[in-house]
Each structure stands twice: as structure tokens, then as C-alpha cells.
Amino acid sequence: MANRDGHRRFGNIRKLPSGRFQIRYPGPDGQFRTGDTTFATRTHADRALIIIEAQLIAGEWTDPQRGKVLLGDYARAWIRERPGLRPKTVEGYTWLLNRHIVPGLGGVPVGKLSTPMVRAWRASLLNAGISVSTTAKAYRLLRAVLMTAVEEDKMISRNPCRIKGADNEHTPERPILTVTQVFELADRMADRRFRALVLLTTFASLRWGEVIALRRADVDLTARTVRVREQLLELDGGQMLLGPPKSRAGRRTVGIPAAIVPALTDHLDEFVGDDADAFVFLGLHGGFLRGGNFRRAAKWGEALKAMGITGLHFHDLRHTGNTLAAQSGASLADLKARMGHDSDRAALIYQHATRDADQKIANALSARVEADRKSADNGGTGAPIAAG
Template sequence: MRNDRAGIDDRWHKQVRRPDGTMATERSSVYGKVTRWRVRWVVDGREHTKVFEKKVDAQAFLNTLTAEVVKGRYVSPHKSSALFRDIAEEWIEGKSARAPKTVAGYRSLLDTLILPRWGDVKLSGITHGEVQKWITGLSVNGSVRTEGKGLSASRVIQTHQCLSAVLKYAMRTERIGKNVADGIELPGKGQSERRYLTHKQLQTLAANTERFQTLTLVLGYCGLRFGEAVALRRQDVNDGKITVRRSVTFVTGKGLTEGGTKTGKIRWVPVPAFLWKRLKAELPVDADALVFPGKDGWLTNGEYRWQFDPAATKTGVEGLVPHELRHTTASLAISAGANILAVQRLLGHQTASMTLDRYGHLFSDDLEQVAKGLDAAGRKATAV
């Protein structure tokens, strides 16, 4: 193994020993024929070179190189010459423990958007400026495969996150010294208007879905995601509570697949008494039987939407989608006095801050009412 070292060579001159033993500088055989100054360095047993016209430039490069080695940020050129495609495949192979839908999402982003642009580019050839230009172009002109049609802000953000994740992996495996996808300006997603149904609207909507009435009420009052409701089995519903432990999702190339919840956590959701009476009467006998089955096993989104969409139009909330019923759950729970943590647990959000970001505006900000409450409590304590 060659020792790590670095230095600058003057390729136009060489040191020679005279007959009397003294050293002298003479022109080399390549004098004036090659670039004069050459930086040579050995790291991890490999020698690398880079040439410069001016010595000052060679010295500046050597100084930077030395600093990178000392800071532990140096990346050998032979490692950074790996193609992005190869590193991306390594990265996604390590995601086998993730939910199938998540992996399928990564695969789709790589195959349709990222690899067509960056697949055959060396890691060392990917620059911050080029990534920024590409990301901006996705919003305006789309990708190589969708040229002329800009992508949604959400899709662009997902694409950037996937690209950045691969580059972070490249950093961890010492292929690059920094992630050039950091600090990229991304498009704003824009806040879509949320619709919150009243009790009357929700119950009317449910009635209009006919055979899916109970399912619609569960989605609207218990806040389950559609896939979580589809995965429910008789053993998950007892004593006025629903145990949410699984979810059914559609995975490209695999169809409907059962897995854990979105957060990977089990949660317990109370069912309002009036709804529990209805739900209990419709529960199957077999503990392993599906609570809301479809015609051929798991209920599909399409089968449900066949009834739900016309029901939404008939109810006066045309365009409403099943997932929006979670907004109604949050709204009705907050109006009933639930706090942020209760709503978080009800909906199965990862953090309370996520719940606050989405539904904080539904909580009362009447400071005068707060003052009145403090005054009443203070007077009571003084009287005692």
C-alpha cells in the first residue's frame, strides 16, 4: 500500500547530479511540450494527478485538497466517477424493508423522472446549478418523458426528495463529499381549500352511498384512512373501539397489498355510541372476516367511488373524495371540544405539529373568552 502524500511537480525542469556531486536544475525532455505544473497525490493507495498552467493555481488546488483530506471530506476521483444509475440501484435495494407502496413510489420516480436525466451522469458531474435548472424545468416543461407538460408542485418536490436521498446515500458511502441537491429552491405546493361537512351533510352523504352507509359514517366520524377501513377485520372492532393496525394499498405491479399503517403504529379509535349501535349490528361472525368487504375480497377504491361520487353530488358536495372525510372528522372533533393531542391520536398523525399545521385554524382564538375564563377561575380562587 502506497503512503498518502501530495505535492507539486515542475514538469519542465528536473534535478540532476553533477560529476562533482552538486545538484543542478536542467530542462526536461518535455520542456514547453506539456502543461508545466502537475499536482500529484496518493490517497488510499491510489495516485491521482491534475495539471495547471500556473503554479499559483496548482498551489491553490493542493491547499484545498489538503484541507478536504484533513476535514474528512475528501472523495477519491475513482469513487466519484461512479454513475448515478448504479448508486441509485444500490440505494433502492436497501429499501426492501419499507412498505411496498413506498418502494414502488421510489421506483416510479427513478424510472420516469430521475434516471432519464441523471442515470448516465457521473456523481462528480452532478452540480448544484444543473440540479436547480432541472428542478425548475420540471415545473415548466416537465421531464424527458413528459416534455411540454409541467409537473405539479407536489410531484416536483417528491422527485427532489428522491434525488437528494440517493445523493445522501452516496455521501454516506464516500462517493461524494457533499449533497449538491441541498438548498434547491422548490415550487410552493399551494394550500388547497378543505371542505368540512356538518353532521347533517355527513349523514346525508352516508345515506346516499346506500350499501356503504356505515363505512362512510366510520370514515367521517372515526377519521380512518380508506385503506385502514378496508383492512379492518372483525377482531379489530370490539367494545365501541376500533383497533387500527393494518392498511390496504394499491401497489403498481402488485395490485392491492396489505401492510402496516402509514406511520407504522397501532392506534385505538373510539366509535360514537349512535354509530357503534349500527356498526355492531353489521359485524361479521368470523373473527378474521373483513368488516367492509368488496365483491372480490378487499374493497377497492373504484368500487366504493362508484357509489360515493354520485352520493357526493346528490348531497351538494360534488368533487368530494373519501380522504377528505378525515378533515370532517377533525372539524367535528374540535367543535366537540377535542384538543390537538386528541385529534392527533384520532387521525393517526406522526406528530402533533402536523395536526396543528393542518387544523390549528379550527381552534378558537377568542382571547377575550380566554380572559373571561381566567377571570372566573381567579375570582373563584379568591373567594376560597
């Protein structure tokens, strides 16, 4: 906008030797920027300055110079500088970025990314045989990176990740064991030290990293509870990292069925040191228990084959336990507290008031175990558990 003397109140316009017009204007920091494009007429240049001034006033202006940063460079810095990311999360993000995002979009300036470009990138992953689940993870990472570019760094005015349903993972239904099958699998472990591991993981709905991080002091057989306060993570380089659970909700105390207390008692007596900080589950040579070592020592695959079960992963034991707990009639809030799922603040606060309800879940599980075991003793096989 010009004043009476013909000088603009915001920015300025100059005519280039080519006859086109170029704009300059001050950014929020007071430093002058030169427009990326030139204009055929002074009127068009004037309109561009009016739009930029309005964007600055509304807080919607984005710095075109910053938008020239390549996505790959920006995303790597985003991962490196993001506060609170766990080492395992950093590994996962870095793998997704280098494997699935950088090859297609890494060389594109952040300011040039568009929704059609993101849509074509996603389609190329799926057409190349990348699973829907992995593609969704890559898309969510890209969206999070670009959300920072919009909201914090003001590099772009709008996130181009606007594809409906692209963040959804359509994972196949995981197998679920019957109670009888859980006990049979535990009994088929080639090393007896892993019998209690199978039972506790299932009936306390624990994650692998949580169960192998348990200490003697975390298991209270009198109160029939197990306290989750740490997790062990195995990084890609083989390093074992002990740290807090993956979320605030993961730090919890879970009731355990009376039916598995004898197995836990025997395990603590035979395999666990007397010190309160002694780890409950260790490898054959006294080191941290690793997934690969466990599967080999326990002969996991052979046990499943003998039972006629295919495709069962260790984390499906937690899925089985979650399903059993859900079938006990517990409320959603109680289940979230037991499973250690992320939830809103009210549910986290309610977690501390659900110990009685949680023990009822454990009692219901115990009754279910006894009923199925009696059925098995009488020649039955236990009723399959319907997926929850």
C-alpha cells in the same frame, strides 16, 4: 508539504511530457488516486495536494471517481438498497425517478450536479405543467438521494438541493362535509355494506388502507373503540399487500362516537363473519375491497352528484373527521395520537396516556352528530364545518 530531502510527506507530483503537472495521493483506504485535472505549475499542484490533505483530515474529502456515477444509476441503487421502504413507497419513488428526475438529470454524474442545474430542472418541470405538489415530491426524493451521497458515500461535499421552498406542496384546500352530509352520503351508498364504511372512516379519522384492513376483533362496540394495527395496500400491478401501518404512530386505538354504533352493529351482524379475524369490509364477492371496485359498487360519483357535491375524494372523509375532532377542543398531542400522525418520541409516548382524552373527543363527536341530526329533522341542513 515537502521534507528536507525534497520528497513530499503527502502524495506526489510528476511532470508530464506536455509540461503540465499531475498529482497522486492516497485516499482513506490507502489506495492512490490520480488527480482528475493537471496543473500549469508545480506550485498549483502542490496547493491542490495541501487542500486534499486538509479535507482528508477534516473528513470532508469526496472520492472524485465515485462522483462519476450517473445520477440515474445511483438513485435506482438508492431506492433498491434503502432499508425499510414499503413496496408502495418503492413504487412511488421509482415512478417519480423515471418520470420526472431521470429525463432531466439522470445522465449527469453525481459529482457534476450543481444548485443552478437543480434549479433549472425544477423550473422545467413546472413550465411543462407538472403540478407543484408532484414537483415538490420529486425534489424531496432528489434531495434525499443526494444527502446519502454527501453523508454516507462521500461522493460530493455538499447537497446541491438548496432551493428555498422547493419542497413545499401548495395543495388546494380539500372539501369538508357537514355531519348531516356525512350521514346523507352514507345513506346514498348503492350497496348497504358501504354505509358503515363511510361513517367509520369519517368519525374515526381512518385512512383507506386502515379501514379496509380492519378485522372483527379490532372493533369493540362496548368500549366504543377501533384498533388500527394493519393496512392494506393496492400496488400498481393489482397485488393487495397486508402490512403494518405507514408509521409507528399509525398503530393506535381510536374512540368512536356512540351515534355510529347502531350502524356498525348492523353491519357486523349482516356482513361480517363470526371469526375474530374476519375482515369487516370486503368486496361484493368476498375478496379484498379495492378502491375502483368500491367506487363502482357504491356508485360514489352518482351519490355525490345527487347531493350537489363536486371534487370529493374518499380520503376527504378522513379530512372531515380530523376537522371535527380538532373542533372538539382536543390538544394537538391528542389529535396527533387520534389521527396517527408522525410526531416526536415524546408525543408517541403520550399517545398511550390519552385514551381518556380520546374518548372525550369521541363523546364530543357523538353530541355533535346528535345535534346536527336533530337540526336536520327539524328542517335544518346542518351548519357547514369551517376548514381547520
